Amino acid sequence: MTSRPVRIGVQLQPQHSDYGPYRDAVARAEELGVDVIFNWDHFYPLYGEPEGKHFEAWTTLAAWAEQTERAEIGCLVTCNSYRNPELLADMARTVDHISGGRLIFGIGSGWFEKDYDEYGYEFGTAGGRLDALGEALPRIESRWATLNPAPTRDIPVLIGGGGEKKTLKYVAAHADIWHTFVTGDDLRHKLGVLGGHCEAIGRDVDEIEVSVGIQGGDLETARSSYDLGARLFTYGVGGPDFDLEPLRALLAWRDELNG
Template identity: 60%
Template sequence: MTISRPIRIGVQIAPQHARYELIRDVAAELEQMGADILFNWDHFFPLSGERDGLHFESWSMLAALAEQTSSVELGSLVNCNSYRNPNLQADMARTIDHISAKGGVGRFIFGTGAGWFERDYDEYGYEFGTPGTRIAALARDLPIIRDRWTKLNPAPTRQIPILIGGGGEKKTLRIVAEHADIWHSFSDAATLERKLGILAQHGEAVGRDTSEIEVSTEVRTISHEDADDLVGLGATLFTIGLSGPSYDLEKVRDWLAWRDEQNAPRASAE
């Protein structure tokens, strides 16, 4: 099965080195500019710059952004599965789904991963474990999260999309094949082509057509030409990372123009 999707642009507003008032204003401007998705990240300390600089918590911010916005989707890129038990994660996701439902349908994307930033674990009292134990916990918890969504009252407004980040070929891509609506990685064209083949093999093993899964990547330093190659392999969601103390939106404007050029032939063909 081949699924035709529009090209989308996400913007990750890193919740570091800036006051919340600025983050709120940047989110409003990005929605007005036409960004498709607003992401933050689920950490407790900055990942770059001043080690103990300004920083805010992910889920609280997402709830506020859900109330403030009306059209853009939003989520974490990505939630750390280790920091909250799965039933609580499900309930938090369902609640933000409802907060964001200005037209009856929510806009929350449940982005999640196994976790990796050791300082978060050490200072907040979580067991760091190993990559293997953290990935195993993610595999264990996703079915619990999905099951809890069927029990909550009120139920989610829609089937909440699950975005899974990571490119581990033996374990992570198996989890992606089983549970993800969106798969996020950092692959160049050659790597993406290989990993998509492996993902398809995992899909066959679990009885899933992995063409159903939207392919997501980050812009970082790639050119429009590089992105064109990724689109040719099936990538449709491209995310730009912005960080405080100031959030330069020029790169976003450039990539939104590229998105619109990409989508114009698709729209005319329909």
């Protein structure tokens, strides 16, 4: 089992808030000591008032790159459908430089149909969107290899999703981090599938950090997921209040485990 340290993330969902309180939540999260601050890549709220206030992800990440000093930052996750892969690679490289090498490049195939309809993207099918993700990942990696200046580091790639035939195969081939919301026996099963994909290409599955979403300060789920190999635990919260209190228990647990 992997010996990598436990990390705590927070997903600050850019909805139902003006930018001032959102910016302040970023500052509070970094002051608390979180390891990673994520947003999400949508154009409308996912819950609450469907036409409520909302901000775009990558312009926000560029602002965070200047605002923050220590925490890693990223999208949980970027929708592959919304930007040309070469452009997306360049955007990520730019935020990587602005942040001094603190970007995690999170990506997934996309699923929120309203975003597609309202912004003029073809929604298509789940399988088609997954195929497009599989085609984009090597293009992104190739563009990173040709950009001038180059990224400051090998930008960590996080892939979100749990599809066993395609998504987990992409994780095995391209990802440094796999993000999932499944727990318990489902997590155990998916890790077995991921291990099989890694074995097929000669990769050690322990090279991939396992990341799970946590509801509030749910230490019971965090502990059981830790026992299965998860090491990055992310609490999601939206506006207008951005209640970060549940992070305190998660951070104390992290510190206890990491020593």
